[in-house]
Amino acid sequence: MTSQIERLKVLSAGIFSLLLVLGVARFAYTPLLPIMQQQAGLGLAEAGWLAALNYAGYLSGALIASLISDLVLKDRLYRIGMVVAILSTLMMGLTTDPWLWMLSRFIAGLSSAAGMLLGTGLILNWLIRHNHRPELGIHFSGIGLGIAGCSVAVWMMGDVLDWRQQWFVFTAIGCLLIVPALAWLPAPDNSAVTKSGAAMHDNPPSPLFLGIFMASYFCAGFGYVIGATFIVAIVDQLPGLAGKGALAFLAIGLAGAPSCFNWDLIARYIGDLNALILAAALQIVGIILPVAIGGLWATMFGALLFGGTFIGMVSLVLTMAGRYYPTRPAKMMGKMTISYGVAQIIGPAAVGWLATRLGNYSIGLYLAAGVMVVGVVLLAILKQVERRDAGLAIKPGLQT
Secondary structure (H helix, E strand, C coil): CHHHHHHHHHHHHHHHHHHHHHHHCCCCHHHHHHHHHHHCCCCHHHHHHHHHHHHHHHHHHHHHHHHCCCHHHHHHHHHHHHHHHHHHHHHHHHCCCHHHHHHHHHHHHHHHHHHHHHHHHHHHHHHHHCCCCCCCHHHHHHHHHHHHHHHHHHHHHCCCCCHHHHHHHHHHHHHHHHHHHHHCCCCCCCCCECCCCCECCCCCCCHHHHHHHHHHHHHHHHHHHHHHHHHHHHHHHCCCCCCCHHHHHHHHHHHHHHHHHHHHHHHHHHCHHHHHHHHHHHHHHHHHHHHHCCCHHHHHHHHHHHHHHHHHHHHHHHHHHHHHCCCCCHHHHHHHHHHHHHHHHHHHHHHHHHHHHHCCCCHHHHHHHHHHHHHHHHHHHHHHHHHHHHHHHHCCCCCC
């Protein structure tokens, strides 16, 4: 019982860290985007660039995470990242200077990497060392809860507070979230064995597998970022759906919170790669429904599909990465996230550029769905590579 209580406490630290670095520092920007456009004069292209800079910060953080092996240093940077998340949120409400907004979004991206990669790696390392199942579904529920929480908060504050005051409220919420995020995560253990005395060994994938895996994750990142960044603005511009964007974003969060549990279970029965292919296919349908069919019900169903898959895909990929490198989980997590992060820089900037010329963001969903189709094809190829690598592993000395 004590062991399970400790496990839930550590996983809860992860949930609160994701609520802070993603729910507050990152995703609050999405439902506040239309409000900032109306009240603060934020333009279409500028909105895209702010999102792109957020992911540039995230990518920079991923690069740092991929280069660090020292668990103590990772723990220290994780804790610094929690503080930076609060400061970046506060900056958004203190100024109307676009350059300071850009700086805020960049350092918010750095803090997101601290929570998503360093924090996730530390938690997965703790689970493996303490002989718990290396699954992160509970931990990653913080992403969906963060999205849903931001949507509800903005909806409740919309008629009472202006855009600046809402950023201050999110800052106050962040000050509450940081307490368990820091206090409930134990100091890292650098020993080479688990608590039961079993040795911990890394089992890295082949270079070909890793290359294709990173390319497929790039496609997933592109599909994710368009929906996550612009869904509120896109839905608000669709015929008959003005003001319903926040509702769609809430649906994404509500579907995302339990989705990681579901995909952990699905992966146990059909395998990680098959689960990723299924999730990606469903996400394509979710992305395209609002613009292909239109109407409130299709939009809400699409939002539920999107929310119920993209967090699950992140959870599956990062969990797989951690299993390949149990002694230093953030190593491959960082490499995978660099691929994911590059897509998240290109995506918002490209859609912002297209929206400036076409007058709306809808084309972005078609583009995202097309890139996701490529990702599904790559995952199918990856299954063949996995079989090849498994066959070579049986014959020592033949694997390259």
